[in-house]
Amino acid sequence: MQRVQTERAPAAIGPYSQAVRSGGMVFVSGQIPFTPDGSPVQGGIEAQTEQVLQNLAAVLEAAGSGMDRVVQVSAFLADMNDFAAFNEVYARHFSEPYPARAVVQAARLPKDVLVEVACVAEGGNS
Secondary structure, three states, X not given: OEEEOOOXXXXXXXXXXXXXEEOOEEEEEEEOOEOOOOOEOOOOHHHHHHHHHHHHHHHHXXXXXXXXXXXXXXXXXXXXXXXXXXXXXXXXOOOOOOOEEEEEEOOOOHHHOOEEEEEEEEOOOO
């Protein structure tokens, strides 16, 4: 297992890696809507989802992978009423065949954000 880290996404806020490479796969930890310098993104679900997916893309790129190689996504919303707006932004970042996905409402997310997304992708430099 090899740790992946980039300054183009916010640093981990706990004892975990931004991502790890193992067995030809990249496992990206949940990304929240903070800029790479650690500032929270203001705005609603659309702005926060956009930042989260930019963070995922940056971590995947650092791992030698990309959004087009994502096979599974786990998304957590603070409010399931944001599902449609989340999907609109999400659809701009992924294309067919879409990754397998789970979206659930969480009672509370880190730093009281509206969305958190983790993923698993193929590839990555070893």
